[in-house]
Amino acid sequence: MSRGEAEAIIQVQVEKLIKKYENIVAVRDLSLDIYTGEILVIVGPSGCGKSTLLSCIAGLEKPDNGNIIIDGEPVFSKERNLFKLPEERNIGMVFQNYALWPHKTVYDNIAYPLKIRNIKKDKVKSEVRRLLDIVRLYGKENRYPHELSGGEQQRVALARALVMNPKVLLLDEPLSSLDAKLREKMQYEIKGLQKDMGIAIIHVTHDQNEAMAMADRIAVMKDGELVQWGTPKEIYECPQTQFVANFVGKANIIDGVVERYGDKKKIVFAGGYIMREADIDGDIGSHVLLSVRPENISLSKDKGAVKGRVAGVNYRGNTMEYRILVDDIHLMVETSSNELYAKGDIVGCEFHKINIVK
Ligand SMILES: Nc1ncnc2c1ncn2[C@@H]1O[C@H](COP(=O)(O)OP(=O)(O)OP(=O)(O)O)[C@@H](O)[C@H]1O
Numbered sequence: 291m292s293r294g295e296a297e298a299i300i301q302v303q304v305e306k307l308i309k310k311y312e313n314i315v316a317v318r319d320l321s322l323d324i325y326t327g328e329i330l331v332i333v334g335p336s337g338c339g340k341s342t343l344l345s346c347i348a349g350l351e352k353p354d355n356g357n358i359i360i361d362g363e364p365v366f367s368k369e370r371n372l373f374k375l376p377e378e379r380n381i382g383m384v385f386q387n388y389a390l391w392p393h394k395t396v397y398d399n400i401a402y403p404l405k406i407r408n409i410k411k412d413k414v415k416s417e418v419r420r421l422l423d424i425v426r427l428y429g430k431e432n433r434y435p436h437e438l439s440g441g442e443q444q445r446v447a448l449a450r451a452l453v454m455n456p457k458v459l460l461l462d463e464p465l466s467s468l469d470a471k472l473r474e475k476m477q478y479e480i481k482g483l484q485k486d487m488g489i490a491i492i493h494v495t496h497d498q499n500e501a502m503a504m505a506d507r508i509a510v511m512k513d514g515e516l517v518q519w520g521t522p523k524e525i526y527e528c529p530q531t532q533f534v535a536n537f538v539g540k541a542n543i544i545d546g547v548v549e550r551y552g553d554k555k556k557i558v559f560a561g562g563y564i565m566r567e568a569d570i571d572g573d574i575g576s577h578v579l580l581s582v583r584p585e586n587i588s589l590s591k592d593k594g595a596v597k598g599r600v601a602g603v604n605y606r607g608n609t610m611e612y613r614i615l616v617d618d619i620h621l622m623v624e625t626s627s628n629e630l631y632a633k634g635d636i637v638g639c640e641f642h643k644i645n646i647v648k
């Protein structure tokens with residue numbers, strides 16, 4: 291089978307999932323497919339239902355409605371009154387507080403899931419060795435968790451989650467307690483693991499950079515629903531809503547008005563046009579919301595249909611961050627650090643890569 295075909299196999303199928311806690315609907319009619327060999331990163335504000343979704347897939351929570359299919363096997367179906375326990379599902383999990391057993395060595399922590407299943411001693415030994423190799427902890431198997439660094443403990447938790455050869459790995463913010471350097475290293479390691487083992491990973495994070503760096507696809511959740519999903523590039527470059535534009539990256543949300551432009555249309559903001567001759571939906575005179583990334587506004591002394599005044603300047607090393615006041619609206623603009631304007635300068639703004647959002 292070619293790699294392309296292998297990647298098209300659906301590993302986890304979530305259909306019309308609903309999970310309520312008393313009067314809260316934590317997951318709302320949510321459907322999602324995750325493919326073999328894919329890292330799906332779920333992002334969304336606190337309380338939007340990310341952990342609940344993962345717990346439902348893991349079998350730690352029983353949903354109120356819908357279906358969950360893992361590796362072709364239904365593990366939950368309201369209709370068929372089917373609910374498989376976590377140990378009957380082929381999954382590994384690392385949660386945010388990935389508690390290792392403090393009084394067990396690295397070896398015993400990793401071996402535990404095998405031992406409780408009465409796997410033969412020799413097999414346990416060879417499997418733990420295989421995992422120690424994968425997470426590069428060979429030689430540290432006799433240490434206790436407190437004798438390991440945060441990143442090493444993290445890798446033990448990963449090894450423990452992987453020891454049963456799961457088809458699906460669920461990661462709920464497992465890297466959030468690590469410092470930035472270590473986190474980046476672990477991101478690469480998890481990505482590497484996934485490529486080597488060909489498993490599907492669902493990874494929840496609050497960290498946008500982490501989402502961008504790790505994801506094959508990003509799913510954005512809000513109030514228990516999936517509001518948009520796609521590759522990091524699709525999500526970043528074509529956010530469909532104001533919420534997604536602001537949640538993933540920085541965005542200027544601009545209220546534009548549709549005006550006539552010959553036999554076409556243009557979108558006007560603060561007396562100047564920002565989009566012209568485009569395929570614009572909307573009647574003449576109607577308002578549209580636009581999202582423009584800070585790096586997609588260019589500044590110049592004498593060009594640009596929209597004029598503004600530099601209200602703030604921030605040196606960021608490789609970039610400059612400007613606040614441009616257009617009428618009473620602040621625009622965030624990011625340019626290369628050799629484009630210099632001073633506070634009070636009048637500049638022209640040109641807009642590139644604009645999205646109409648809801
Ligand atoms: N056991 C529970 N009992 C009652 N309500 C719960 C329970 N677990 C979660 N909730 C509620 O369900 C909603 C979703 O919670 P969830 O933990 O899934 O959010 P989350 O997206 O993981 O948030 P965070 O980013 O803060 O971890 C929240 O409103 C939360 O208060």
Ligand SMILES: [Mg+2]
Nearest residue numbers: 340341342462
């Ligand atoms: Mg959570």
